Amino acid sequence: MRNNGLLRSAADTIRRFAMLRPGERVLVALSGGADSVSLLLVLQELGYEVRAFHLNHCLRGAESDRDEAFCRALCAARGVPLNVGRCDIAALSQGKAVEETARRERYRLLEQAAEGDKIATAHTADDNLETVLFHLVRGSGAKGVSGIPPVRGAVIRPLLFAERREIEAFLRENGQDYVTDSSNLSDDYTRNRLRHSVLPVLRGINEQAAQAALRLGEQLRQDEACLGGQAERCLQTALRADGAYLTAPFLACHPAVQGRALREAARRAGMPMRDLAQTHIEALERLLSSADPSAQLDLPHGFTARREYEAFRIAPRACGVQPAALPLTVPFDGLWTDGTRVKLRKLEKSEVFYKTVNTFCADCGTIDFASLCVRARQTGDRLRLTEKGGSRTLKKLMIDRKIPAAERDALAVIADRSGVIAVQDIGMDLSRRPGNGARLEIKIERN
Amino acid sequence: MRNNGLLRSAADTIRRFAMLRPGERVLVALSGGADSVSLLLVLQELGYEVRAFHLNHCLRGAESDRDEAFCRALCAARGVPLNVGRCDIAALSQGKAVEETARRERYRLLEQAAEGDKIATAHTADDNLETVLFHLVRGSGAKGVSGIPPVRGAVIRPLLFAERREIEAFLRENGQDYVTDSSNLSDDYTRNRLRHSVLPVLRGINEQAAQAALRLGEQLRQDEACLGGQAERCLQTALRADGAYLTAPFLACHPAVQGRALREAARRAGMPMRDLAQTHIEALERLLSSADPSAQLDLPHGFTARREYEAFRIAPRACGVQPAALPLTVPFDGLWTDGTRVKLRKLEKSEVFYKTVNTFCADCGTIDFASLCVRARQTGDRLRLTEKGGSRTLKKLMIDRKIPAAERDALAVIADRSGVIAVQDIGMDLSRRPGNGARLEIKIERN
Known part of the structure; x- marks a missing residue:
């Protein structure tokens, strides 16, 4: 050659x-x-x-x-x-x-x-x-x-x-x-x-x-590896068992490391990165050193950052500010909140359904399409997940699954007027299981 | 407005x-x-x-x-x-x-x-x-x-x-x-x-x-400030009283910091930065971790880096590898070594001579132009600098001026067959002082 x-x-x-x-x-x-x-x-x-x-x-x-x-x-x-x-x-x-x-x-x-x-x-x-x-x-x-x-x-x-x-x-x-x-x-x-x-x-x-x-x-990748590694160590030192971060390890870092650590903390909280701007990072930096021990900050996609005395937490927006309910038609492909997308479609008769963690398959005959919607949890929501036990309150199920209180309102609940059909990260109610008739595929995705 | x-x-x-x-x-x-x-x-x-x-x-x-x-x-x-x-x-x-x-x-x-x-x-x-x-x-x-x-x-x-x-x-x-x-x-x-x-x-x-x-x-300047600061702290920790650096603090650094610290160490040793390439930094990194406790490395401009057991030193080229002698003509403007430039010219009769540390003015009548050259010091070189004392050996003068042993061979000696005319960083022999006749301006510059 x-x-x-x-x-x-x-x-x-x-x-x-x-x-x-x-x-x-x-x-x-x-x-x-x-x-x-x-x-x-x-x-x-x-x-x-x-x-x-x-x-x-x-x-x-x-x-x-x-x-x-x-x-x-x-x-x-x-x-x-x-x-x-x-x-x-x-x-x-x-x-x-x-x-x-x-x-x-x-x-x-x-x-x-x-x-x-x-x-x-x-x-x-x-x-x-x-x-x-x-x-x-x-x-x-x-x-x-x-x-x-x-x-x-x-x-x-x-x-x-x-x-x-x-x-x-x-x-x-x-x-x-x-x-x-x-x-x-x-x-x-x-x-x-x-x-x-x-x-x-x-x-x-x-x-x-x-x-x-x-x-x-090559130079920039080497620099990034060095600074990213330091940010990683900052997060490890700062992380508390309850998911909040101590502010002190962040404040001890050079701004170049602090900014990277904050960005990574937001990513781990589930925030989509593409809309996290430098101005948000600067606001987070001010939150860390704020004299107000319960200062709070709104971030994109319905997330907030909150000081908790000598610590802070980034999480989906807290209770009391629940996202509004959104009526659903079939097929559907749209955002419920900035952070959550819902997709609905009827499956073809011969089509194979692939189960994944937030993809559900429901019997169309059990659904009241006129009242079908995606909404945040409501008091009284109940769900039956297994043949054994009966139905349990959604609140109890969320506590069992160790879903932090601050994140519970951000989980999508697919429901009609007879009750809950399926809940993000939790599962589908047994009464909606598909039979021989038409099937509805429900997908809930983090955006 | x-x-x-x-x-x-x-x-x-x-x-x-x-x-x-x-x-x-x-x-x-x-x-x-x-x-x-x-x-x-x-x-x-x-x-x-x-x-x-x-x-x-x-x-x-x-x-x-x-x-x-x-x-x-x-x-x-x-x-x-x-x-x-x-x-x-x-x-x-x-x-x-x-x-x-x-x-x-x-x-x-x-x-x-x-x-x-x-x-x-x-x-x-x-x-x-x-x-x-x-x-x-x-x-x-x-x-x-x-x-x-x-x-x-x-x-x-x-x-x-x-x-x-x-x-x-x-x-x-x-x-x-x-x-x-x-x-x-x-x-x-x-x-x-x-x-x-x-x-x-x-x-x-x-x-x-x-x-x-x-x-x-702004981001790159912030990253540079962070990494540069860490390199600075590495140098401070590593520097010994004799001017050598301990290798351990360098080896403990991330490559991004180590490279910056090595570059700065070379700059402080007097090396011109523009010709220090990434390949030199990589060779220095290998020198630091070399199993040979007296490993040595040539750098541009006649500098070397030498391991001294658990330490290393960057300095102008050491004894034993003296730069070769270079015959001089008048006028002259050229490099003796990568690091040293020599300029010779006859001064006009009416021209004022400005003395600076490495600019000398000699009587042309005292010089044998056929043997005029720039070379490294030789055993037996002597110089008389003041009216008071007699001539002294160049070696003694260099020790008096606290010029490190490793740097002595890199100093330019202007000489003819009757002996030393002037030495870089030391001075001119009194016997060559200008009289009423033609004058030769000798400039020695670090390149």
Whole structure:
């Protein structure tokens, strides 16, 4: 194989980040584009046992099918076992960002296909620089600006230190063709605007710009690991048995560590992170040092932070401010509170129901659809969970399950006028169990 | 004054970073361009006692004079005391980067003119984003990517959170004109390439891109302060009375802190920082944990790091590996070692010689130019420094001056075949003192 530069770059990267053991089996995410075709050839040449997975996104009609056919031919010619997945991303994403949905679905299917092997993706130094710029512009903080990690769980990126021009040269010199995604060449997407309008200017300033961004990422990840570790130790020291945190360990930290520890405390309380802004962290910092020993602070998604003398607690909003009831129609997919989403749909006759912790299947014949709603618990709510004992009050069930008082009002109760059907984190009433008739699937998700 | 937005932005920034006390006196760096004219107006409107300083760079001929005249007229109209400095940057920079030279000279003259007052410069959110991109591309690490600090010593930037479009709107609405630097409009300079080709694309992705970069900078500066503080404490704990550092406190640190502490240890040993790469830091880290208790490592500029059992030392290269002798011609300007530059020139008859610590003036008549050289000390080197005592060995003089043994071989000795003429950090032999004839100026500089 010609062009040892790319082989060397990949071998260096694999060794430096301990990505693979010699001869290890690895699954290549193969789009058929220049980057992933090179990755397949390089890993094979370096002696790894390569398998490939191609996902047909069905987004670009005939072009998607051409890409799949190309991958099949390439793998057949090189003796690489190929797995092809199909998914209709456009239908899955339902108006949400297509690229983000595609990304998540791709990784999910890849992990499934990997069966525990490492997964190699073909991200390059150019992809990394684009990602860094994107996060810089979007304001995703130091974490975003550190770019694409060389290793994340089972996912490895052996070409991360190689540049696109090296990859193109490698393919040219080896006479290997590849497919071109027509959406890559247009300026339709943000990433392509960066690729075609910004990267050439930056390379004009410094030919080594992409390598500079990679070095920055390594430094920032190291700094983050150090500060994140200190925040973790702060939380461990501060945590009381009742779930509140002592303020003193937080106050003893440098603001850089304190901010990270507060963010992590909010995450552990179940708060979705994306809406937690720097202003909330600053307000939390003021709460810690407030002279008022019962100071309180509203956070997004119905969460509050409360001082309890020398401690503080982050939790869903306390009793007395119950979220309002929301009538439900079928099908339904919407937010009850900022933190909780409810999904209802009738199951097809032949459809198999998969039980998970907050997915329930009820008999439609037992439900009064006119009064069907999601609401907070009410005095008198009762539920029968097992054949043995009779029904018990929801309050008792919540105490048994050790659900903190402050969080009880935030749990979704699905009910109709004859009573409780199902309760988030608790279960479904036995009287609603499906029989032979139509079935309603109830999903309750933390948002 | 119309357009309160800019006034509010400046007032917020001044308060948030405690830049000025109410009514405090402040010197504005006034170029006559949109940004600095706005800064002058805004600070005056906010009630501060404003003075201005304009530097005529003499780089752009008639345009430079037009700018000066504009500043004079503006300050006269607004009752602002104006100080005008002139300097020929092109002559000063002598082939070095004109922009960098101009920048340094501008700050030097500003500090002189400020007489202890705060100095306000007109950097904007746009300038900051350009700086961040520049450092990202150049690979200046997290410190560079954190951008322009709001406050650095006496220098404050009240418009740092304002965007260029706000400034232009402010001037338009107040009917205030300003001058335009013709070099700003061309794509000649790196900064202008970023300004005109990259910023518009980034703003197209996120209108708030410049504010995102400012937030990133605040986070990175806070992280740096935290990690830098920990590195400082590591050094304090590790430092022995003899100038070596114990390895244990370094080894107890997270790599993010260890790297910073090693970098600072090298800086304190006198090493120029610009050539200390990440690979050197990694080699130093290996030295710390090496099983060899006298392991040694070469660093740039003739420095070495040596393990001394459970300690290590960074110092100029040790005895036994003396730098080679270098023959000298006149005039001369070159490196003897990576760390030391020697300059020789004959002084004009009427020229005044300025004595500094490593600048010597010798009588050409006493010198054998054929054997003139710079070299490391040799056994037997002697020097007579004062009229009183006779000559003494160089070794004794070095011990008297408390020059550490490890550094003695790195000192430049200027000599000819009849002996030592002058020694770096020590002095010149009396026998070479200038008389009425031709004089040779000898300069020894640390590079």
